[in-house]
Amino acid sequence: MLDGANVAAVETPSGRWEVLQWAECRLTGPGRYRLTRLLRGQAGSDADATGPVPAGSRFVVLGGALVPLGLAPAARGQPQVLRVGPQARAPTDPSWRRLAFTSEAVAARPLAPVHPRLRRLANGDLRLTWIRRTRLDGDAWEQAEVPLGEEREAYALDILDAGGGVRRTLTLDSPSATYPAAAQQADFGGPVARLSFALHQLSAACGRGAPLRSSLDA
Incomplete structure (x- = not known):
């Protein structure tokens, strides 16, 4: 953990994402884990670690499978549309999904003093x-x-x-x-x-x- 492993992002009630790490992970049931000894507000997300996160909040493990979108600076604040699906299937396949979002460039904003x-x-x-x-x-x-x-x-x-x-x-x-x-x-x-x-x-x-x-x- 202290070397940068065991990283995840959890969505807060405000709609922003807090990055955290965990030292211990225990399987408690099918597809359920208990994470303990947390480091919260990591990677400059401390301003969004404002309190408890409700049960059922979206949770994403951050690993090598995730890569930056590479949006140009001019795309900040502009609505964007993505199509996401299996690489082996054509974008017209029903398995592909349409996602709309607006880039907030959170990773580029200055950190809190x-x-x-x-x-x-x-x-x-x-x-x-x-x-x-x-x-x-x-x-x-x-x-x-x-x-x-x-x-x-x-x-x-x-x-x-x-x-x-x-x-x-x-x-x-x-x-x-x-x-x-x-x-x-x-x-x-x-x-x-x-x-x-x-x-x-x-x-x-x-x-x-x-x-x-x-x-x-x-």
């Missing part, structure tokens, strides 16, 4: 910092900082109310943000004791990346 830190400054402003992640050559321990992997560094920070509604959005070009005391007064009527937010790294090709959602005490 990590390690948010919040502190209140002497003037009442809130200062939020975080660490970005990358999909590009980020495994080397010798690096002081991982490669950017995007055309430019940019983030969108949504300030949320208690119900999850967006009170204010800040666009930033570095891994830090200042939420001024005056803006807190305008948004919430006074100093914010606990800041709830959703933070996305931005991509020129894919727009908002996976969100970091958190609530931190000031």
Whole structure:
């Protein structure tokens, strides 16, 4: 498992797919297995690993039989139609199926930032910092900082109310943000004791990346 084996994708209630791995597998009945010692939110799918997955959710083992479709970048967000069937039979055979889908380019979206830190400054402003992640050559321990992997560094920070509604959005070009005391007064009527937010790294090709959602005490 730690070397990349035992990988599967399970569909979440939101319709997205979480990638997970398992260390132990036990046959419990005809065509039924119990997987234990799971690693969830693998391969950058941690933003979609938001809770329990209902029984009966679709589950796909990821192995060498699965290959990328190879869609061009221009196909992102565009409806696509595939015909899928046995290689030995003609596409007109009834065994072939028609599948319609829209490519979301999930594998290309920026990963959710990590390690948010919040502190209140002497003037009442809130200062939020975080660490970005990358999909590009980020495994080397010798690096002081991982490669950017995007055309430019940019983030969108949504300030949320208690119900999850967006009170204010800040666009930033570095891994830090200042939420001024005056803006807190305008948004919430006074100093914010606990800041709830959703933070996305931005991509020129894919727009908002996976969100970091958190609530931190000031």
